[in-house]
Each structure stands twice: as structure tokens, then as C-alpha cells.
Amino acid sequence: MSDTLIIGGGVMGMMMALAAGRWPCQTVTLLERGQCGREASWAGGGIVSPLYPWRYSSADLVACHAGQKANTPGLPRRLKEATGIDPEYRQKGLIYLRVEDEALALDWAHTQHKPLEVIGREALYAREPYLAAGHQQALWMPTLGSIRNPRLGQALRARLLAHVRVEVREGCEVQELMIGADHHVTGARLVDETVSADSVVVCGGAWSGRLLAAAGVLLPVRPVKGQMMVFNPVAAGLCSVDEPLLSRVVLCDGRYVIPRADGRILIGSTLEHQDFDKSTTAQARESLHASAASILPALGELEPEHHWAGLRPGTPDGTPFIGAVPGLHGLYVNAGHYRNGLVLAPAATRLLSDLLLGRESFMSAHAFTPPGVEIATALAS
Numbered sequence: 001m002s003d004t005l006i007i008g009g010g011v012m013g014m015m016m017a018l019a020a021g022r023w024p025c026q027t028v029t030l031l032e033r034g035q036c037g038r039e040a041s042w043a044g045g046g047i048v049s050p051l052y053p054w055r056y057s058s059a060d061l062v063a064c065h066a067g068q069k070a071n072t073p074g075l076p077r078r079l080k081e082a083t084g085i086d087p088e089y090r091q092k093g094l095i096y097l098r099v100e101d102e103a104l105a106l107d108w109a110h111t112q113h114k115p116l117e118v119i120g121r122e123a124l125y126a127r128e129p130y131l132a133a134g135h136q137q138a139l140w141m142p143t144l145g146s147i148r149n150p151r152l153g154q155a156l157r158a159r160l161l162a163h164v165r166v167e168v169r170e171g172c173e174v175q176e177l178m179i180g181a182d183h184h185v186t187g188a189r190l191v192d193e194t195v196s197a198d199s200v201v202v203c204g205g206a207w208s209g210r211l212l213a214a215a216g217v218l219l220p221v222r223p224v225k226g227q228m229m230v231f232n233p234v235a236a237g238l239c240s241v242d243e244p245l246l247s248r249v250v251l252c253d254g255r256y257v258i259p260r261a262d263g264r265i266l267i268g269s270t271l272e273h274q275d276f277d278k279s280t281t282a283q284a285r286e287s288l289h290a291s292a293a294s295i296l297p298a299l300g301e302l303e304p305e306h307h308w309a310g311l312r313p314g315t316p317d318g319t320p321f322i323g324a325v326p327g328l329h330g331l332y333v334n335a336g337h338y339r340n341g342l343v344l345a346p347a348a349t350r351l352l353s354d355l356l357l358g359r360e361s362f363m364s365a366h367a368f369t370p371p372g373v374e375i376a377t378a379l380a381s
């Protein structure tokens, strides 16, 4: 019998398991269909901020802000100390090119006390000399950081595998949730066994809706495919690790380039509302390559080193679901973080932990309450 069962080993499930491992008198089991940290949490870009934060709702932003504070630099540093795996958090700032709602952005920054300023041509090219010519100004956010998310996943996984109170079971796909006669969720059914628990937390990323639908809860979480590519200009002899082609995240027309510590550069990403399809396409490759070259012309000549796709857990308005499922006792959700799962993970974990333990939290979870009340209530009546 596990006190707490967590389904899904992405960044959300792994952070949840780490948190639950600290609760008093708990045994914690994490069930992951494949290997932990290999889905959206691996595929993402690792920017520790919403792309255009001034376009988000206030509840999302409070959570993101709390996530940013918790993420950085404490969590990556502690993980590195504990596991030897460095998630490579780097706070190098972000440059916004061609922002159509600049006035709104500056207004937001002013009211939120965020450092965001307009910089002129000289300051821009002094920071990033290899950017395409012709930009007269940019917005500059010096506090933004990025993390190498595949390594964050590896570090979280290593930390959990060594944890005395958390059992990580990979290669275990949950077929359905088990619901007792009193409408209390009692665990999960795998292919050839059942795992019992007092409480179950669904952290299934883009697959969360599918998992909950079988229990009669209509959680509107849908996959939104994102394709990305990485270039290796160091290997191509275009630059060195010490003098890279790019040092800061640059965002232009909704696409971004992200530098890694070893000189690699990521370009992302597409937004494709399809089913559970993770294939890459020639069309996206061409479009991403064109975007990369339009930001950093040197990348136009370079073949990408790797091209991949991941499935973001999308929701109707981008707001995640964090909380108890009304009508089904013992069932909780932490899913649907769409484009901001890496930013939100620490705050979402904290919020749900506080709810589960009946503690007062740093913000209200009201805006994130999972739906499905009617259906769950119908089951219960």
C-alpha cells in the first residue's frame, strides 16, 4: 500500500514525488509508462519564464513568479550537489526583437516591478554581435534564465532513484484509476497488477485528460505538438565555447533561440494542434531553419544537429489544472501547464502539496480548480 501514488514521471510528477517524499509518514510511489523525464519535459526549451509574460492572466503569473523564484538558482544547485548532474541554470537575460505590444510590456514591467527596458541598436549588438543586421532597438529583460531541461529531468530522476521513501517504477503504464464504492479513488490498475493508495495525483502531461476520462472526469487537456531543432556551431568551427555565437535567449516573432553552455543553439518551436503524434516534418524543419537564420544568419549555412517534437499539455486558455477533483475523494491533478511547465513546476508542486496537507499556501488555487464536477458528482450520486 502506497500512501501517495503519482502517475507520470515528467518534471511535474518528479517534483511532486520529491515533495511528497518530505511529507511526514508517507510512502510514495511514482508510476511512469516509459522512462522518467523523456516526454514534454525533455523536449522543451527550458526558458524559465513565460515567453511574453505581459500577455498572461494574473493567477498564472503569480504561479510563474513563485516558480521562477523557487527554481533558480536553488533547485538546480541542490540537484547538482545531490546527483552530480548539472541542470545548467544560466541567468543571461532575454532580448525581445520586434515586439508589437511594447507599450503594454513596459507598462506591465512597471507595475510588476520587473526589470525590462528598451535598448538601442548599439547596446543590442554589443550584447549579441551576430544577430541579423537592421534592428534599431529591442526589449531587454536581464533577469531571465534558462535551464537545460533534459539534464534537469536526469537530475530529478537520479535524485528520486536514490530516495529512501520514494519508489520509482518505470515501464508501468496505468490503464485506469480504481474507484471504490464510496467514490474514493483507491489506486491504479496496471496491465497485470493493481497499486493501492490513499491519494492519487495525476501528473500525466498531455495524456492526463485521457487517463481521467476513463474515470468520468472531462479534463480538457490536449496535446499541442512543438518541434524544435539544435545547431552545433562549435563543432562546425563557427565559434568556440568561450566565444559563442549567442549568449542570451532571443525572441523574435514568437520564435526563440536559446544558447546552451557548450555553444549549442536551440531554435523553437512550432505550435501544432494535432493528436498524440510526435513525428517531425520537413515543413517544420524548413520553417524553423528559416526562423533561426533570420535571427542569427550564421545558422542559415548550418545543418541542424537534431530535430525533435514533444507534446505540450495544452488547455483551453493555457491555465493549468492544479487541485482536487471535485466529487472523487483522494484524486488530485497537476497537469496542463502548456508552454510553462518548467517555470511552473516548483510553484504548482508547492500549491498542490499545501492543498493535500491542508496548509495555507502562497496563493489561492481557485483559478486552477479541475473541472469535471458534474460528471464526478453524477458518479457519486
Ligand SMILES: Cc1cc2nc3c(=O)[nH]c(=O)nc-3n(C[C@H](O)[C@H](O)[C@H](O)COP(=O)(O)OP(=O)(O)OC[C@H]3O[C@@H](n4cnc5c(N)ncnc54)[C@H](O)[C@@H]3O)c2cc1C
Pocket: 007, 008, 009, 010, 011, 012, 013, 031, 032, 033, 034, 035, 036, 037, 038, 039, 040, 041, 042, 043, 044, 045, 046, 047, 048, 049, 172, 173, 174, 175, 203, 204, 205, 206, 207, 208, 211, 225, 226, 227, 228, 268, 269, 309, 310, 311, 312, 313, 334, 335, 336, 337, 338, 339, 340, 341, 342, 343, 344
Ligand atoms: C517544444 C517545447 C518547448 C517548450 N519550452 C518550454 C520552455 O521554454 N519553458 C517552459 O517552462 N516550458 C516549456 N515547455 C512546456 C513544458 O515542457 C511542459 O509544460 C512540461 O514539461 C509538462 O510537464 P509534465 O510533467 O506535466 O508532462 P510530461 O513531461 O509530458 O510528463 C508526463 C509523463 O506522464 C507519463 N504518462 C502519461 N500517461 C501515463 C500513464 N497512463 N501511465 C504512466 N505514465 C503516464 C508520460 O510518459 C510522461 O513521462 C515546452 C514544451 C515543448 C514541447
